[in-house]
Amino acid sequence: MSTTSTTSTTAVARAQEARAASGNVRAYLLYVAGKLGGAAISLLAVLVTSFFLFRIIPGDPVKAMTHGMPTSAAQLATLRRQFGLDQPMWQQFTDYCAKALTGDLGTSYQFHAPVGDLITQKLPATLLLTGVAVLIYSAIGLWLGTRSAWRNGSLGDKLNTGVALTLWSVPSFWLGLLLIITFSVGIGPIPGMFPTGGMESGDETGFAYVADVAHHMVLPVLTLVAVGYAQTLLVMRSSLLDEMGSDYLTTARAKGLRDDVVRRHHAVPNALLPTVTMVFINLGHVAAGSILVETVFSWPGLGGLFYQALSVPDLPLVQGLFVVFAGAMILMNLLADLLYPLLDPRVGR
Template sequence: MPSPRRGGGTARYLLTKLGGAVISLFMVVVLGFILFRVMPGDPVKTMTRGHPVTNEQLAILEHRYGLDKPKIAQFWDYLVKLLHGDFGDSYQYSRPVGDMILEKLWPTVLLVGTGTILAVALGLWLGTRAAWQRNSVFDKASTGIALAFWSMPTFWLGMILLTAAGGLFPSGGMVYPDTPPDFLSQALDILHHLVLPVITLVAVVYAQYQLVMRSSLLEEMDADYLTTARAKGLRDDLVRRRHAVPNALLPTVTLVFLHLGMVVAGAITVEAVFSWPGLGQMTYNAIGVPDLPVLQGTFIVLAAAVLVMNLIADVLYRFLDPRVRAV
């Protein structure tokens, strides 16, 4: 009898989380539509800036993009297209937004994914060492440095790195135009371009993982099971690695997966500073028009990625933490 109840509880838990994610995504769609419609600026006038156009021509463009309809009609058209996987066409480039997102997705995943993986590894290692050596010189120094980097504006740090190391590393782009087309040359050139933006991302992000890991591990330090492990004669590093760290990792699961969701959206400021051809730079360029379909498309992709990763974190919690399964 206990097994069916556990299975039923798990199914109910998963359906509840899934339903919440769907409702949240719908609210994001509504919010994104309203938010970008109240932005200052006229897309049609921006697109025709510098060109002699008549009021009739402006009206034709507004009709073409559906901007002459009432807001509720515009939202209904947008929702119907979205349900069919159509994000609309870019005002600026007259291309399907879905194709543009797929085109820019790989550079963003490469940049922010690399930065996120390095930040997680560095933050968890420093947080573990700092907690295990609490109040030591290493703990105070590493925590202070992490807080200093975390408080820096990302664009400001990126510009400092450009000024300091711009001669050693490329200042923008993803690859030089004259790089040979073979795989090795292209890969080395991309790695060369990755150095400064990845350092910028890691420096700003790793502090979150370090501080959360440090706090979680400090809560485990005086637990009875660690005292028992030491009483059995286990070395201090084995007690930390086999017992304390696995339990302290649980609170960081949600944080890690939320940041993995942010990988899809990219870091707008970093991509803008380093002219990295990803979703972030595309979003930054679309704000100036404003290119509503591009802004709405990237906004929904960001929200969907965060919701999916949060859902995965909730499912993992169900299996990793007995306290969640008992609910």
């Protein structure tokens, strides 16, 4: 009788576990579906915004392209017709959306080449520069933010926080110019050690080429790291400070766990959610690069291309770059949202 009762209890427990697991899977799938739907709506909003936002920029693209050249009114009309600028706004919008949804971002006015090809050509340089910078400053920011929070109020905490706040408030282009003046041009006893701009010298091959590119990357990467790590440090520090007084940390210490173990295995994982969002947003910035930093250092990436497109304005190129930049941000935010339930099972329930 007792054996039958035990078997029945076990079967009931297993059935309850199966129902709970099924409910968790269903809740997660609904959570994923909601996030995917939100990302799709955001992308459609980006398409609408990219079309109308850049049409309020003052200037006539056709006149800008023909600036300094004798051009008749008939030739200007022909160019407007060629680029579709003579069509009603609603028709331009519907054509733009239809092509964008099929991957056709149009043809650049000034380069006379498909926007997608131009982006593909410039993307590797941007991924190299900002990718390296994001990896470095995310690691530094997480490490220093954790140490500052854990030793809250110490001299090291005050020093780290003060430096981070100062660098976070410094415009990146201004810091880049200071670095160029100091380490490229040279000032006082400091000689010029690094190139003033560009990605390569143009006359190197093999390992020498890799070293040359790395040499050109030092100052722009240093600029991005100096500004970026500060934000990551402050977010991680704030998140960890919120966890410091939690009961589960007191319980872990009462069990006799060492302070380092409590920090690494209990406090930090629970403080990571806001920082994970920050890291994924920074990864989204990898596609956009840093327009100002790339412009200051003449880096041949998407940031410099965006600056060139705005100066015309080259509407198809500006719109295409805006969609790529915003799309990367939406994708990274989506990945962060899908990762949250793995870090904290309470999310998505």
